[in-house]
Amino acid sequence: MTLVKDKKVLITGGSRGIGTSIVKSFVENGADVGFTYRSSAESALKLVDECGGNTKAYQSDASSFEEAGKLMDQFIADFGQIDVLINNAGITADTLMLRMTEDQWDKVIEVNLKSVFNLTKACLRPMLKNRAGSIINMSSVVGVFGNAGQANYAASKAGIIGFTKSIAKEVGSRGIRCNAIAPGFIQTDMTDQLDEKVVENYIANIPLKRLGTGKDVSDACLYLASDMSTYVSGQVLSVCGALNT
Numbered sequence: 332m333t334l335v336k337d338k339k340v341l342i343t344g345g346s347r348g349i350g351t352s353i354v355k356s357f358v359e360n361g362a363d364v365g366f367t368y369r370s371s372a373e374s375a376l377k378l379v380d381e382c383g384g385n386t387k388a389y390q391s392d393a394s395s396f397e398e399a400g401k402l403m404d405q406f407i408a409d410f411g412q413i414d415v416l417i418n419n420a421g422i423t424a425d426t427l428m429l430r431m432t433e434d435q436w437d438k439v440i441e442v443n444l445k446s447v448f449n450l451t452k453a454c455l456r457p458m459l460k461n462r463a464g465s466i467i468n469m470s471s472v473v474g475v476f477g478n479a480g481q482a483n484y485a486a487s488k489a490g491i492i493g494f495t496k497s498i499a500k501e502v503g504s505r506g507i508r509c510n511a512i513a514p515g516f517i518q519t520d521m522t523d524q525l526d527e528k529v530v531e532n533y534i535a536n537i538p539l540k541r542l543g544t545g546k547d548v549s550d551a552c553l554y555l556a557s558d559m560s561t562y563v564s565g566q567v568l569s570v571c572g573a574l575n576t
């Protein structure tokens with residue numbers, strides 16, 4: 332398939348999990364892809380090897396404003412322009428509010444929410460110049476309905492939704508779209524570490540009776556990045572097996 336043929340796509344957090352699925356799907360669909368990682372250099376380089384062609388990995392901390400600016404300059408130098416930005420990098424530091432430290436709050440907000448500001452700010456000038464672009468921000472169903480033990484994470488993901496809608500309104504007249512995806516429980520390293528009983532419990536509550544896959548999320552990204560969604564902006568697309576219904 333060639334849904335995003337020749338589009339220049341930057342994906343944060345591509346070295347593992349959902350991000351790796353997004354990188355692979357975009358390469359398979361004809362895009363030229365740059366992706367970031369924070370510390371997983373080995374898996375990032377392996378992914379570049381697997382994808383071949385025009386794929387590049389960058390070590391860059393998405394929560395750093397300065398590093399995001401430098402990353403965008405390097406991406407533009409390497410690929411010429413940016414058509415699609417996917418803000419996927421994210422972390423959790425789950426604990427009940429009574430036990431949550433200031434550091435656990437700050438870290439999750441910085442990596443999950445401030446990173447979206449950093450990268451969006453950096454990509455806007457080149458996208459405005461082209462009068463085109465699609466920005467996709469990875470939120471979560473937890474940002475829509477909250478979750479005990481995840482106040483920091485839920486706040487960051489809800490913040491992403493408000494940010495997404497605001498940017499869609501701010502730059503829509505310049506041909507730039509901005510949407511969010513709210514995945515439910517997606518099978519990644521994170522969910523693989525959970526107790527079997529906990530996973531069974533999750534599945535019992537999902538109307539489609541299975542965990543999501545990285546491909547379920549990357550297919551939604553492909554739709555929002557491609558010309559199949561040119562009239563879709565400011566939306567939150569849940570990919571959650573009807574959990575958020």
Ligand code: NAP
Pocket residue numbers: 343344345346347348349350367368369370371372391392393394419420421422442469470471472513514515516517518519520521522
């Ligand atoms: P994951 O397997 O833990 O992978 C996270 C990715 O983000 C890694 O590539 C990691 O790089 C990168 N990363 C972390 N901190 C970073 C930083 N400061 N700068 C740059 N990159 C950074 O996570 P995932 O489960 O695939 O989740 C991906 C996104 O989907 C996250 O935003 C998450 O909140 C969201 N989400 C996930 C689920 C789920 O069920 N899995 C559900 C809803 C939403 P390193 O490998 O170098 O650490």
